[in-house]
Amino acid sequence: MTERAPLSSLSADELAAFLADKQAAYAELKDRGLSLDLTRGKPASDQLDLSEALLSLPTGHTDRSGADVRNYGGLEGLLELREMFAELLGVETAQVICGGNSSLTMMHQALTDLLLWGGPGSERAWKDEPVVKFVCPVPGYDRHFSMLADFGIEMVTVPMNEDGPDVEAVRALVADDPSVKGLWIVPTYANPTGATCSVEVATALMSMPTAAPDFRVFWDNAYALHHLTDTEVKSADALSIAAANGHPDRPIMFASTSKITFAGAGVAVMAMSETNKAWFLKHLGMASIGPDKVNHLRHVQFFGDADGVRAHMRKHRELIAPKFAAVQAALTAELAGLEVAEWTEPTGGYFVNLDVMDGTATRVVQLAKEAGIALTPAGASFPHGQDPRDRNIRLAPTFPPLEQVETAMAGVATCVALAAAEALTR
Amino acid sequence: MTERAPLSSLSADELAAFLADKQAAYAELKDRGLSLDLTRGKPASDQLDLSEALLSLPTGHTDRSGADVRNYGGLEGLLELREMFAELLGVETAQVICGGNSSLTMMHQALTDLLLWGGPGSERAWKDEPVVKFVCPVPGYDRHFSMLADFGIEMVTVPMNEDGPDVEAVRALVADDPSVKGLWIVPTYANPTGATCSVEVATALMSMPTAAPDFRVFWDNAYALHHLTDTEVKSADALSIAAANGHPDRPIMFASTSKITFAGAGVAVMAMSETNKAWFLKHLGMASIGPDKVNHLRHVQFFGDADGVRAHMRKHRELIAPKFAAVQAALTAELAGLEVAEWTEPTGGYFVNLDVMDGTATRVVQLAKEAGIALTPAGASFPHGQDPRDRNIRLAPTFPPLEQVETAMAGVATCVALAAAEALTR
Numbered sequence: 001m002t003e004r005a006p007l008s009s010l011s012a013d014e015l016a017a018f019l020a021d022k023q024a025a026y027a028e029l030k031d032r033g034l035s036l037d038l039t040r041g042k043p044a045s046d047q048l049d050l051s052e053a054l055l056s057l058p059t060g061h062t063d064r065s066g067a068d069v070r071n072y073g074g075l076e077g078l079l080e081l082r083e084m085f086a087e088l089l090g091v092e093t094a095q096v097i098c099g100g101n102s103s104l105t106m107m108h109q110a111l112t113d114l115l116l117w118g119g120p121g122s123e124r125a126w127k128d129e130p131v132v133k134f135v136c137p138v139p140g141y142d143r144h145f146s147m148l149a150d151f152g153i154e155m156v157t158v159p160m161n162e163d164g165p166d167v168e169a170v171r172a173l174v175a176d177d178p179s180v181k182g183l184w185i186v187p188t189y190a191n192p193t194g195a196t197c198s199v200e201v202a203t204a205l206m207s208m209p210t211a212a213p214d215f216r217v218f219w220d221n222a223y224a225l226h227h228l229t230d231t232e233v234k235s236a237d238a239l240s241i242a243a244a245n246g247h248p249d250r251p252i253m254f255a256s257t258s259k260i261t262f263a264g265a266g267v268a269v270m271a272m273s274e275t276n277k278a279w280f281l282k283h284l285g286m287a288s289i290g291p292d293k294v295n296h297l298r299h300v301q302f303f304g305d306a307d308g309v310r311a312h313m314r315k316h317r318e319l320i321a322p323k324f325a326a327v328q329a330a331l332t333a334e335l336a337g338l339e340v341a342e343w344t345e346p347t348g349g350y351f352v353n354l355d356v357m358d359g360t361a362t363r364v365v366q367l368a369k370e371a372g373i374a375l376t377p378a379g380a381s382f383p384h385g386q387d388p389r390d391r392n393i394r395l396a397p398t399f400p401p402l403e404q405v406e407t408a409m410a411g412v413a414t415c416v417a418l419a420a421a422e423a424l425t426r
Numbered sequence: 427m428t429e430r431a432p433l434s435s436l437s438a439d440e441l442a443a444f445l446a447d448k449q450a451a452y453a454e455l456k457d458r459g460l461s462l463d464l465t466r467g468k469p470a471s472d473q474l475d476l477s478e479a480l481l482s483l484p485t486g487h488t489d490r491s492g493a494d495v496r497n498y499g500g501l502e503g504l505l506e507l508r509e510m511f512a513e514l515l516g517v518e519t520a521q522v523i524c525g526g527n528s529s530l531t532m533m534h535q536a537l538t539d540l541l542l543w544g545g546p547g548s549e550r551a552w553k554d555e556p557v558v559k560f561v562c563p564v565p566g567y568d569r570h571f572s573m574l575a576d577f578g579i580e581m582v583t584v585p586m587n588e589d590g591p592d593v594e595a596v597r598a599l600v601a602d603d604p605s606v607k608g609l610w611i612v613p614t615y616a617n618p619t620g621a622t623c624s625v626e627v628a629t630a631l632m633s634m635p636t637a638a639p640d641f642r643v644f645w646d647n648a649y650a651l652h653h654l655t656d657t658e659v660k661s662a663d664a665l666s667i668a669a670a671n672g673h674p675d676r677p678i679m680f681a682s683t684s685k686i687t688f689a690g691a692g693v694a695v696m697a698m699s700e701t702n703k704a705w706f707l708k709h710l711g712m713a714s715i716g717p718d719k720v721n722h723l724r725h726v727q728f729f730g731d732a733d734g735v736r737a738h739m740r741k742h743r744e745l746i747a748p749k750f751a752a753v754q755a756a757l758t759a760e761l762a763g764l765e766v767a768e769w770t771e772p773t774g775g776y777f778v779n780l781d782v783m784d785g786t787a788t789r790v791v792q793l794a795k796e797a798g799i800a801l802t803p804a805g806a807s808f809p810h811g812q813d814p815r816d817r818n819i820r821l822a823p824t825f826p827p828l829e830q831v832e833t834a835m836a837g838v839a840t841c842v843a844l845a846a847a848e849a850l851t852r
Contacts, residue, residue, distance in 0.1 A: 040498070048487070048496040055720070056482045061474070070474040070688040072466070100526050101718045108713035112538055116553070116577070127542070127553050143712075150712045151542070262496040265720035286569075286576045287534035292527045292718070294481070294691035 004337030007420055019425050022418040026367065029411050034372035036408040041191065041350035042399040043263055043316075050315050051261040051302065058297040069293035075285055078296035081267065087306040088225060089255060090237050091271040097280065099291050103256040103268040104143060107218060110252055110270075111151060113283045114181075114216070120249045120275045121214035126181060135173050135183040137165040139353060139381030139392050141191040141220070144184045148383070155383035156180070160190060164197030167204040178211040182218060188235045189223040192381050192394040193353040194346025202236030207245035217242075219253040223349040225313045226259060228321050231347060232310075239271060248273040257299060259350065260309065260316075267291075267299050323397040323405045327352050330406065334413030340420035343395075352395040353381075354412075360419040361390045367415040373408045430763030433846055445851050448844040452793065455837050460798035462834040467617065467776035468825040469689055469742075476741050477687040477728065484723040495719035501711055504722035507693065513732040514651060515681060516663050517697040523706065525717050529682040529694040530569060533644060536678055536696075537577060539709045540607075540642070546675045546701045547640035552607060561599050561609040563591040565779060565807030565818050567617040567646070570610045574809070581809035582606070586616060590623030593630040604637040608644060614661045615649035618807050618820040619779040620772025628662030633671035643668075645679040649775040651739045652685060654747050657773060658736075665697060674699040683725060685776065686735065686742075693717075693725050749823040749831045753778050756832065760839030766846035769821075778821040779807075780838075786845040787816045793841035799834045 010018060061070050064080050076082065077098025086093040099106050115132075118125045126132050132153045136145060137160035148155055158169035165185060174180045183205065187197035197205075205217055219238050227233070238251040249272075257266030272280065303309050328345055331354070335341050344353040356364050361378035368375050376394045379387035395412070397405045436444060487496050490506050502508065503524025512519040525532050541558075544551045552558050558579045562571060563586035574581055584595035591611060600606045609631065613623035623631075631643055645664050653659065664677040675698070683692030698706070729735050754771055757780070761767050770779040782790050787804035794801050802820045805813035821838070823831045 042498055045494060048494065051496075052487070055484060055487065058481060061478070061481065068471065068474065070477075070691060072468055072684075072689040074690070102714050104715060105713050112542070115542065116538070143715075147712045150709065258498075262720060263498040264500075264716050265496060265718045283576065286573045287531050288528050289530060289569075290690050292691045292721070294688060295718070295721075 006337065006339035007424060008339065015421065015425055019418070019421040022414060022421050025414050026371065026418050029371045029414055032372075034407065034411065036372060036400060036404050036411075037374040038396050038400065038405070038408055038412070039374050039376045040399065041259075041396045043259055044319065044399050044401070046319050047316055047398070048262060050312065054261060054298055054302050057301050058294065059301060061294070061297070063293070063297055069297045072289040074290045074293050075281055075288065077291050078293050078300060080300045081296045084300065084303065084306050084309070085255065085269045086271070088309055089221065089253060089269070089271055090235065091239050091253065094274060095239060095271045095277060097270045097277060098296055099268045099270065101265055101268065101292075101295075102258070103220070103222065103254040103270075106268050106270050107220065107254055108147060109284065109287075110218070110280065111147065113280065115151060117283065119214055119216070120279055123213065129179060129181075131179045133177070133180045135165070135170055135180060136383055137183075137185055138383070139192050139394070140184070141186055142376075142380045142385075144218075144220070145383045148184070157383060160193055160195060162195050164195060164201035165205070167201055167208075170205065171208050174208065174210040174212070174215060176211050180210070181212050181214065182216040184218040184220065186220050186222055187238070188221055188233060189226055189346060189349025191222070191349065192351035194344045194349050194351065196233050196348075197236055199236045199241075202238055203241050203245070206238060206242035206247055206250055215250060217251045219251045221253055221255045222259070224255055225309065226316070226350065227313065227348045228317055228324055229347045233348065239273065243273065249276050252276060260312065261299065261302070265295070267295055320398050322402055324352065326402060326405045327395060327397050327409050330409030330413050334410065334417055338417065338420070341416050350396060350398055352397065354393040354395055354416075355391045356393060356416050357420045357423055358389045358391045360416075360423050361387060361393050363419040363422065364393060364412070364415045367419060368412055371411055371415070373411050375412065432763065432765035433850060434765065441847065441851055445844070445847040448840060448847050451840050452797065452844050455797045455840055458798075460833065460837065462798060462826060462830050462837075463800040464822050464826065464831075464834055464838070465800050465802045466825065467685075467822045469685055470745065470825050470827070472745055473742055473824070474688060476738065480687060480724055480728050483727050484720065485727060487720070487723070489719070489723060495723045498715040500716045500719050501707055501714065503717050504719050504726060506726045507722045510726065510729065510732050510735065511681065511695045512697070514735055515647065515679060515695070515697055516661065517665050517679065520700060521665060521697045521703060523696045523703060524722055525694045525696070527691055527694065527721075528684070529646070529648065529680040529696075532694050532696050533646065533680055534573060535710065535713075536644070536706065537573065539706065540640075541577060543709065545640055545642065546705055549639065555605060555607075557605045559603070559606045561591070561596055561606060562809055563609075563611055564809070565618055565813075565820070566610070567612055568802075568806045568811075570644075570646070571809045574610070583809060586619055586621060588621050590621060590627035591631065593627055593634075596631065597634050600634060600636040600638070600641060602637050606636070607638050607640065608642040610644040610646065612646050612648055613664070614647055614659060615652055615772060615775025617648070617775065618777035620770045620775050620777065622659050622774075623662055625662045625667075628664055629667050629671070632664060632668035632673055632676055641676060643677045645677045647679055647681045648685070650681055651735065652742070652776065653739065653774045654743055654750055655773045659774065665699065669699065675702050678702060686738065687725065687728070691721070693721055746824050748828055750778065752828060752831045753821060753823050753835050756835035756839050760836065760843055764843065764846070767842050776822060776824055778823065780819040780821055780842075781817045782819060782842050783846045783849060784815045784817045786842075786849050787813060787819050789845040789848065790819060790838070790841045793845060794838055797837055797841070799837050801838065
């Protein structure tokens with residue numbers, strides 16, 4: 001690693017020289033006329049190719065019980081798929097529902113049901129509460145925040161630490177305010193920080209007293225199986241922990257194969273207490289005569305069993321780990337020692353969290369855009385897109401080919417350094 | 427046809443003899459130990475087999491624009507599928523959204539959105555109205571009614587005539603009461619009567635003044651293409667009629683391939699004004715990153731074009747028309763002339779509507795059940811399952827094999843005659 005002095009320690013002359021150097025580098029970057037995109041956590045083509053065999057499945061059209069998967073029915077989803085997910089998520093089959101192609105849709109349904117009817121433990125429908133608030137660890141997943149905003153649910157933030165949400169901050173929010181009805185978290189390889197919720201933090205979240213009798217933790221385990229290293233972290237067993245602590249209905253777990261098979265044509269899954277499940281199925285039964293069981297059978301035949309899924313995920317890792325390494329290499333090469341940025345080195349998931357110098361994230365994204373490199377808007381990982389320190393940028397390196405990630409990230413690093421130099425010389 | 431006297435014209439002795447005769451026939455029926463099911467409008471295995479080629483499609487994974495259908499995106503659905511449905515439904519492609527496997531789910535979403543946010547023209551979210559009412563033509567589709575009940579929406583009934591809902595009755599309900607927010611209808615080959623809404627009735631519904639500025643007609647065109655005769659009726663063009671009459675946002679049209687390809691694994695579709703569509707997509711975008719476009723492409727490749735769908739529907743007709751004929755034959759053989767029952771002779775759709783003697787429908791269903799013939803519960807086609815005259819029974823002959831339909835319907839006819847004789851001798 002290059003030995004560099006922190007940018008803030010340079011003399012005015014040194015800083016001016018640094019700025020000029022970065023301005024020249026940036027001018028060169030712009031001249032290249034790039035058109036690159038690091039905005040969204042999408043799998044790349046070669047990842048989707050890993051599941052191409054799905055396109056000619058299933059063979060036959062009956063499930064293990066002999067039921068015709070082509071017809072109506074089976075609201076909970078195919079039993080053999082539910083068993084597979086139960087093993088993968090460390091829950092009981094009886095707690096699992098398999099649905100359509102999107103866990104986001106299932107989260108939306110669960111929130112809708114809580115708003116319109118309330119859930120187990122509710123004193124009334126949430127729509128009839130004067131205010132409903134959710135605790136949002138930040139930085140977090142932009143689609144969670146935009147959904148809450150659309151529902152008119154207020155968001156109160158807590159820091160997302162390396163072992164999960166800041167427990168004391170959560171405790172302070174939920175203890176006395178019955179309008180705080182929920183918390184939304186990506187517990188494993190979080191979007192965007194890559195942090196994984198420890199068993200201790202999970203236990204605190206599942207056991208802490210809450211003023212709301214129907215407090216819910218939306219446990220969006222989107223990346224439960226999405227390891228980037230040999231250390232395949234196991235998610236905390238939220239349902240068991242909650243039940244053991246007297247709050248069996250608190251967590252609702254979500255996952256999907258969107259980043260396992262096909263992003264748009266996978267299967268989504270929920271797991272929850274049997275009380276929650278009966279409640280959810282009651283309303284789901286008004287909206288559906290059953291999920292796409294052909295796609296369920298397709299997935300069952302493709303994987304064979306839970307180990308088939310795990311083996312498949314190692315093939316994804318082979319394809320995307322080099323892209324994450326390229327992000328680290330580019331940021332380190334340009335920025336190490338300057339003390340103008342910090343970034344995560346995730347061991348799983350789909351994102352790298354880049355914190356640049358306070359007040360410069362919007363400028364970095366703008367510079368990158370003008371150089372043909374699309375980044376997620378600054379602040380996207382905060383409620384209403386408002387990062388109070390304007391420093392957070394989410395990097396999503398999976399979709400572009402490796403060489404594009406390398407090129408784009410070298411460019412991003414230049415923008416980070418330039419924006420910092422601009423700020424320090426202002 | 428046997429010449430028979432109306433049952434009510436028989437002398438007491440003749441009636442007693444008739445009763446004894448039917449009791450004997452019923453005892454014989456029970457002794458056969460049947461186990462038959464006419465409860466739900468499900469396609470039979472041989473109908474599902476017509477689409478078996480879907481299971482090894484699609485070939486390739488890109489749509490006409492070159493987009494990878496396996497990945498996220500494309501909230502409106504595949505353009506080429508939207509074009510196909512636009513032609514089939516007689517609407518503009520720009521008005522169409524293709525979704526997941528269930529139009530019921532899309533109806534639920536639309537109602538949810540209206541409740542939580544209101545729609546174009548709404549003064550407030552429907553949840554904030556003191557009361558919300560829907561006009562329900564009866565007999566109608568039980569799942570519409572149960573969904574409305576779950577949402578706490580009050581149902582006010584109007585008669586379903588042979589050309590659609592009773593227009594004057596609807597007019598009287600909607601003219602002055604702003605809490606009447608909608609009407610739900612199966613316009614073509616209605617469930618269960620088989621009636622088709624005429625252009626005149628459609629025009630009246632789409633043009634009539636309503637006290638509610640955001641009055642909606644849920645136009646559930648589930649059987650638009652499901653002809654049983656050579657007369658392939660064309661659905662009234664609700665969207666154009668509404669637009670021409672100054673109420674472009676009034677109708678929301680729904681359809682699906684559930685009874686075209688696979689009941690559980692088809693594709694659903696909505697069509698509506700572009701204002702309604704923008705509103706719907708705004709909320710849909712919070713709940714989804716796009717539908718299962720692989721299944722969209724699968725359907726596009728399977729059908730080729732709209733004519734492919736029409737040709738496919740004629741194969742369905744070949745399989746199910748004999749079952750509908752068997753229903754007619756059995757009812758006629760046993761009941762013609764007795765004047766204890768009336769039934770429809772549908773030219774499309776999935777149901778036969780059987781009206782038995784007032785006050786005997788529950789008894790008929792019970793008799794059939796005890797003889798091993800499952801019928802839809804009496805009253806199912808009315809809100810809250812309450813048929814004020816206890817006379818309506820919905821027959822669904824598509825699912826069982828033809829010989830079972832024959833056996834079951836002969837049994838049902840016996841039960842109808844027996845229940846009538848019981849009532850007349852009571």
